[in-house]
Amino acid sequence: MQPDILIQTLINGVFTGGIYALVSIGLTLIYGVMLIINFAHGEFLMLGMYASYWAFTLAGIDPYLSIPLSAAVLFGTGALIQLGLIQRILTAHILMQILLLLGVSTLLTGLVQFFLGAQPLTLLMPYSSFGVRFAGLVFNLPRMIAFVASLVIAGGLYLFLQRTKTGKAIRACAQSREAAQLVGINVKFIYMLTFGIGVAVTGVAGTLISPSYPTTPTVGQLFSVTAFVVVVLGTMGNFIGALFGGLIIGIAEAFGGLLLGSDVKVIVSMMVFILVLLLRPQGLFGRAKT
């Protein structure tokens, strides 16, 4: 095997890993604050992809310019779902929480299939397969942009949580719902905000990958599996961990794809998932449970 191919695979893996990290940040943020695994996560990604597709098809808005649009639409959807549905079952049995989100996921997939059809839609932009050539290696432009964006979003969220008053309130809720309430934080509002932000970030992720992946009603399912693996690997609730987890899975899948064929690379993530559960269930950045 030529060294070129290995380096190229590594580069592809890193960029794909950036996308995986981007897709996982929202999931891990919501879990970190609310202790709820968003089983409808992949469907929000799918909605972000559709938002960009229709913004381009109907109004000719470039996907990269439709980022604020899909962020706003998804934030609204997420906030509504939090206030109308999730708020009611925060103290219910965890099985009920999962079933509710599974219902949301099923309903969203169904609605999109019903109104927009099940056929794959491809957002073909002139730059979709544009590659920057450098020293015999190819850097795919949309993936590079997604990679940079995931760094920017993770960094931005980190600053938001660390430096702003709202961010501090969110962190307080993550540490203890009751204590946050006692010091006068509006927990309901913070939860709405957190769920909205988590979903909006996921929608933006969908927008950013829409030039590189075909949009279908079930596209979210495959990505949500990867996102689950990434957040467990990088420790649930830790989005710097999600960044590293994404990179590890991206690189592992790239090399796995090279060896096994690209359509079975999801099996590589599964192997990583099993290994993490067996060897280090608290994830790379977590402390062991006492």
Place this chain on the structure above:
Amino acid sequence: MNQAEKLARESVKVHELGTNWLRDLFLDWDKVQMAAVLLVIIILGLSPRVVQSPYYMSIIILTVLYAYVGITWNIVAGFAGQLMIAHLIFVGLGAYTTIVLLERFRVTPWLGIPLGGVTAGLLGFLVAIITLRYGLKADYFALFGIALMTVLRVLFMKIKFIGGGEGIWLTFRGESLEKMAFLTKAPYLYLGLGLLLVGSVAQFLIYRSKMGKYFLAIREDESAAGALGVNTALYKTLAVTIGTAMAGIGGGFYVIYVTFVDPPGVFNLGYNVEMALAAPIIGGLGTLAGPVLGAILNKPIAELMRGWLSAERAGSSLIVYGAFLIFFVLFLPRGVVGLIQHPYERLRRRLLTNLQK
């Protein structure tokens, strides 16, 4: 007088009143539920005398199958509270085992269906020991199940020997008891009802056994159950293994009846909700009659709602089942049985006070 004393006195009084099997039956809620299940089974068994159309017959057979699969999920999720969301994995594995054995190795389904239960139970056992080890968060179990379903879909599409992406068909057409193939629908219905009868009795016995009580204790509060000396790891693994093995048997019957299985059809989260989750949730999760009562309501309501949605357009059944889940979790978390239980309790109390006079 405290509650316990009251109950003790009640039971003494009732005992003194002598035995009347109908009254004893009525006073035991578990047995009332079981009687309702048996009644449903008998009515469904008589249905071929009335129902002529093969279309309605096939809906009845699917209802029986959904009820059975619902029971298997009820044991894992309803009794033991384990978050096995992607339960259809095990139905799918049982189906594949049975049909591959029959088509590739000429093994009769009479053996293939139980073997389907064995493979599904083995996989369930493996999943349980990977994810339910001491100290691991319960939610990982749900995540792992959903990830496993996606991976199996991709994997099974790749394996040509078991049909790949096109799926695998039963090639034999005709009448053969050995191959469990029939030209009319009625024999399938009786086979399915037999399975459902065995499943409901097993569910009843598990519920009333010591093991069943441990399952409930784990569901209510795992750490408290552990502190009281319940070996939680063992009983969680047992619940999952029993439920998944029974699901595998259901899968074997499913494939014999529909004569076809393919990876996107069976490793499918949407169909998972329809086939495994909907019936117990509609009927009442964790109750004895829930899966059966839920299954009778499941198909008719779903078809009715799809009718309103104007029909066969893609996605309509996903909308229906998504709405089902949200509605029942928010407004009727104890399902139809929960709805009936309240008036029943009042009636029971009235009967008891009348008896004591």
